[in-house]
Amino acid sequence: MxxxxxxxxxxxxxxxxxxxxxxxxxxxxxxxxxxxxxxxxxxxxxxxxxxxxxxxxxxxxxxxxxxxxxxxxxxxxxxxxxxxxxxxxxxxxxxxxxxxxxxxxxxxxxxxxxxxxxxxxxxxxxxxxxxxxxxxxxxxxxxxxxxxQSKSTYEQMLKDHIHPDLASTLSALSFSSDQAQGWIEENEFESVRQATVKWADMMQKDSQMGLIQIVELLQIANERTGQLLLLDMLQLYFQDMIYIKVERSERLSFPDHQVAFEQLSTNVSLQTLTRWMDVVQQGKQKLLQYVSAMLVLEHIAIEIAKG
Missing domain, CATH: 3.40.50.300 (P-loop containing nucleotide triphosphate hydrolases)
Incomplete structure (x- = not known):
């Protein structure tokens, strides 16, 4: 899927x-x-x-x-x-x-x-x-x-004083404005967002460090809800790299990381990025079946290391 x-x-x-x-x-x-x-x-x-x-x-x-x-x-x-x-x-x-x-x-x-x-x-x-x-x-x-994604939802988030970069990610996740406020206030959304981008960057630059970083990642996303959110964000991260490759940068879920995406996307094909998204989705299904989050993230990191 x-x-x-x-x-x-x-x-x-x-x-x-x-x-x-x-x-x-x-x-x-x-x-x-x-x-x-x-x-x-x-x-x-x-x-x-x-x-x-x-x-x-x-x-x-x-x-x-x-x-x-x-x-x-x-x-x-x-x-x-x-x-x-x-x-x-x-x-x-x-x-x-x-x-x-x-x-x-x-x-x-x-x-x-x-x-x-x-x-x-x-x-x-x-x-x-x-x-x-x-x-x-x-x-x-x-x-x-x-x-x-709904442009009207994004605009409502801006009216609710949510930062534009965060609003881009939240609207891409199909959150309503009220849900977005809840995530930001109660679930440390920014911490999970930053950790996801950091991990995705690392997996592409140093696969061994990407595996080691999983321990730190699970200290931040230590409950299943946050772990599922992390995987949704990881899919959006790879989706953004695809948008960069097809010159659709106005649609980014992580607009504050555009420069990094432009650099990383030169080393990976559209086919590989699509496969990575599929790997993450399979991981999400395993997490929903209560497979260990550590095992799920390790499998994702190993598959991405294959290129």
Missing amino acids: EVLMINQLETLADKKKLSHAYLLEGIQREDIKQQAMDFAVRILCDDAQSESRIRSHNYADFYWLETEEQTIKKDMIEDVLHRMNQKPVEGRYKVYVIVDFDKLTVQGENSILKFLEEPPPNTVALLLTTQASHILPTIHSRCQHIVI
Whole structure:
């Protein structure tokens, strides 16, 4: 499972190197929906007429499921899957979008889980949520993750007198302004942030010291909540290096470390950075399964040392 971003997905769409399922998560529901629609258009077509039909939900290879009901029931999911099991008729791909994916019933989740395990060829799922923690871990593990940042949330943090550098990281983590204040006041957010960047820098410069530094790291992030936050930040760190390489530095989660990222990114490929993000995500899943944090961080450090 990888955590990606919209710009990287645009490149994948252009090169037709797509996964079968993406989980788009964030705070602002409308922002997520807009990004999902834009990505679906990028996958399915390259002309204005087809784009217009997709955006008006009048395209045979595109299905958008959104309901005002409290739950998304099994029969709704089965209707989507029935349509997606058919071959594309207008192009190479079929795309289906499920809004508020966290509203699925248990039966609905089980139905789509089987579909995600054995998807039809050239079929792409875009699963949208503002409550990613409410979704089964087995579904998480079969999707690539996309975090949708909200500009309005970032601006609210600035109004709440949160430092712009911290606000960039907090909004990238999909925290609301209230959650951000809580982390800063109660959970020593800055200490974890600084320790994460220091460790990530060290792992690339001196792998042996990167392993030694884990002890110091776990003294700062000594509870599971902080350790999970650390891994989320580590993914954002590598994501920033990708942004630097593709010249999207206006999107950085750690803007105060841009110069360091520019220097470090010259020695590593996009493919390697993406693999590192995947390694970190796998580590997060192990941590959620209560594997020792020391073992998880050691494994990450060893994998990154491989280059």
